[in-house]
Amino acid sequence: MASPKELSDLLADVERRAFKQAVYAVRNDESALDIVQDAMMKLAEKYGDRPAEELPLLFQRILQNAIRDWFRRTKVRSFWTTLFSNMAPAGEAGDDFDPLETLEAQDGSKAAESAADEVSRAQIMGAIEKEVEKLPARQREAFMLRYWEEMDVAETASVMGCSEGSVKTHCSRATHALAIALKAKGISL
Amino acid sequence: MTNELHIAYQIKQHLNDSLRTLPADKIERLRAARERALANQRKSAGVQLAGTSGTGSINVGNFEWLGHLVPVLLLAAGLAGMSYWHQNNRAEENADIDTQMLIDELPLSAYADKGFAAWIKRGQE
Missing domain, CATH: 4.10.270 (Myosin, subunit A)
Incomplete structure (x- = not known):
């Protein structure tokens, strides 16, 4: 069984990355915090008696499931919201994803190519995070687990519940999409 | 593949940098969540009884x-x-x-x- 210290060390090590992963997926800090908290609670409550070496993989599995659950709940909620907000004029419906943000990024990308040197480190970081957010969910999940969490292909496949071949494909597509999108913004890696 | 790894590594470095700029209130809430989770582990783990040899232990929860x-x-x-x-x-x-x-x-x-x-x-x- 993992000791409280081992569990504490693991959570302290992964909590910020887990939060960021959730933010990239759900694009809302509060929801991301809730997701990470639920994942931590579930790991401690249900799997706290497992050996310490099993916990990182279990935590990632719980976290990814929590993110998927959030999307399921949001889908159900938005179905009812749409149903009841049909009377409202078009464009007034509450929406977290501002289409202008995407438009801005696209417009900016043309001008940014020649001004790459002027882009500060913080701006590069912001651009990368935005592009990571834009990745399709499965590609982002594979990329995060494989390269940020440093899991091997088999572990990533186990967490994602897919084949190792799919993990490789998702990772490859994600990396290429990021490279192309960042290059368009004048950021070469 | 090597190029893919290189790009992934560079992105990872930037993502790691982004962790250092997390707002203090978010860090604090994550710490509080961790503390709550640890308290829950102690609750659900049950009482640990020390074995007679002093090395083993019996988990009553089992x-x-x-x-x-x-x-x-x-x-x-x-x-x-x-x-x-x-x-x-x-x-x-x-x-x-x-x-x-x-x-x-x-x-x-x-x-x-x-x-x-x-x-x-x-x-x-």
Whole structure:
């Protein structure tokens, strides 16, 4: 069984990355915090008696499931919201994803190519995070687990519940999409 | 593939940098969530009993099923006891009736005689 210290060390090590992963997926800090908290609670409550070496993989599995659950709940909620907000004029419906943000990024990308040197480190970081957010969910999940969490292909496949071949494909597509999108913004890696 | 790894590594470095700029309130909330989770582990882990050798330990949580089994066993024992007591009681009642009939002045055949029962009834009226 993992000791409280081992569990504490693991959570302290992964909590910020887990939060960021959730933010990239759900694009809302509060929801991301809730997701990470639920994942931590579930790991401690249900799997706290497992050996310490099993916990990182279990935590990632719980976290990814929590993110998927959030999307399921949001889908159900938005179905009812749409149903009841049909009377409202078009464009007034509450929406977290501002289409202008995407438009801005696209417009900016043309001008940014020649001004790459002027882009500060913080701006590069912001651009990368935005592009990571834009990745399709499965590609982002594979990329995060494989390269940020440093899991091997088999572990990533186990967490994602897919084949190792799919993990490789998702990772490859994600990396290429990021490279192309960042290059368009004048950021070469 | 090498290029893919190189790009992934560079992005990872930037993502790691982004962790250092997390707002303090978010860091604090993550810490609080971690503390709550750890408190929950202690609660659900159950009581650890030290083994006699001092090296091993028994997790009482593993014997949780005993807690469910004991009430079921008690209920079964209670039902069996009630059934036994009931049967015993009926046997004693039957034995009493038999004894009363045998020591009665009337012969047993009188109880089976319909005419005798009608005569008794008329006498009471």
